[in-house]
Amino acid sequence: MTSVAPTPGYRHRLAEASIASSLDAVGAVVVEGPRACGKTWTARQFAASEVLFDGSDEQRLAFAVDPSRILDGPTPRLLDEWHLVPTTWNAMRRACDDRRDKGIFLLTGSAVPPDDITRHSGAGRVRRVRMRTMTLVESGHSTGEVSIASMLRGEPVSAAKPAVAFEDVVECAVRGGWPGLADLSPTAAQDNLSAYLDEIARTDVARVDEVRRDRAGVSALIRSLARNVASEAGYSTLADDADLDRATVKAYLEALERLFVAEHAPAWQPRLMSRVPLRQAPKRFFVDPSLAAAALESGVERLRSELNYFGLVFENLVMRDLQVYADASGAGVHHYRDKSGLEADAIVQRRSDGAWLAIETKLGGIEAIDRAAESLLRLQRTVDTSRIGPPTQLLVLTSTGYGYQRPDGVAVAPITTLGP
Incomplete structure (x- = not known):
């Protein structure tokens, strides 16, 4: 995985090392933490393309109609605030199985969804990285x-x-x-x-x-x-x-x-x-x-x-x-x-x-x-x-x-x- 090339104004975060090593090891990395702690900005330093689920209802509707269209794109592909469209989880997991590659998806989330949504845990395909506010x-x-x-x-x-x-x-x-x-x-x-x-x-x-x-x-x-x-x-x-x-x-x-x-x-x-x-x-x-x-x-x-x-x-x-x-x-x-x-x-x-x-x-x-x-x-x-x-x-x-x-x-x- 290439090193972070920060955008202007970006502050380096200690979580970057865990994100980078995880992208090299598994198909998907979930970056979790409180809203506004900097998850999206940090994930963007690694992502080659993105889908912002909290940006508009159109994105969420498009995923409901045709998940593959949202998941396809240059990788790592950022799926921001994925928990707003909980069906993202299983679709992402199946895509990791089909592609059998590393560093395909970066997901960010400001909430842990109900257990039944992630009951297929993604073990072996997904790693979680916890972000907090800046130290x-x-x-x-x-x-x-x-x-x-x-x-x-x-x-x-x-x-x-x-x-x-x-x-x-x-x-x-x-x-x-x-x-x-x-x-x-x-x-x-x-x-x-x-x-x-x-x-x-x-x-x-x-x-x-x-x-x-x-x-x-x-x-x-x-x-x-x-x-x-x-x-x-x-x-x-x-x-x-x-x-x-x-x-x-x-x-x-x-x-x-x-x-x-x-x-x-x-x-x-x-x-x-x-x-x-x-x-x-x-x-x-x-x-x-x-x-x-x-x-x-x-x-x-x-x-x-x-x-x-x-x-x-x-x-x-x-x-x-x-x-x-x-x-x-x-x-x-x-x-x-x-x-x-x-x-x-x-x-x-x-x-x-x-x-x-x-x-x-x-x-x-x-x-x-x-x-x-x-x-x-x-x-x-x-x-x-x-x-x-x-x-x-x-x-x-x-x-x-x-x-x-x-x-x-x-x-x-x-x-x-x-x-x-």
Whole structure:
């Protein structure tokens, strides 16, 4: 597959490497992620022709009448927002079988359709690539010196203090990593994101599986998620907070996850040296921290004055970037918490060999960093490392400052130095 030759104004994305390698390996690649995260623009860097299903009813009607006419064209052929015409899936899959070639189709989707549509999974023919909003490396706000890949290899941490100040980090969280909002002020970006969330509640959650849902109820759940961001809030907690019943919260939350608006970090399940039980609940986040701010109408000034809440939004920012950087290293992201209260905000673990590192997030301050470091060292003593080995790194991730290794072995680095 040829390398990406970007169009003017295009920002390179870390997902490009996965898209390129997947096109070389299988017949079709599905690029999935939230609406407006840049999927179409990135896919166009590889595509030789395209069909935009969200552009007009004509395209959708043409496919219904004659699928082969829409699927025929120079390859890779981009089928943008394919889920709007769900019959695309089986037609595309059959075309891959008939042509027996690599890199035939690129599909983008902003929603996961009902399971029965993709019951013929496409195993061996289709790969999925997850895209999120831009990380701080992709938007130019992180130097990337503190690499997840290098830390998983056990390399020490060192980085100069970046030029990005705390105020800039707050603005990055409020504006988010949406390519189309990158040049807007945080206030203008928040206006757009408020409209984005309103559209999610008004139409998108119904469109995902053709089930009518109460707009006010969906909006109430989104606000509840924002109040409980970076927490292990269960269905009952969210139901009480949003004044909804538990079954409704479960259904609405599943729809938001299928739209790639909400997501969660699963609990890490290591073997322990102690008998302290582990907590099993996932930790809840938005796909981008700006959505939490928009849901509660929290702009830059409000978040700067409410640092306890900004600490949670900051953790959402960290989790977004970690998910992308971990993907690039073939790793997954979890959280850890046991019933004694010992926790780690993030565990990054490589799938191939189990190598892992543990991360605590703190806005800054010597005392807060000291407490986080002690917590990480306690975690290291608690986990049975006989099978997975000791952590390759213990890291306190802050909002600003230098990257360095403490005498106790714990690393400290700002989010503006983190990279893949």
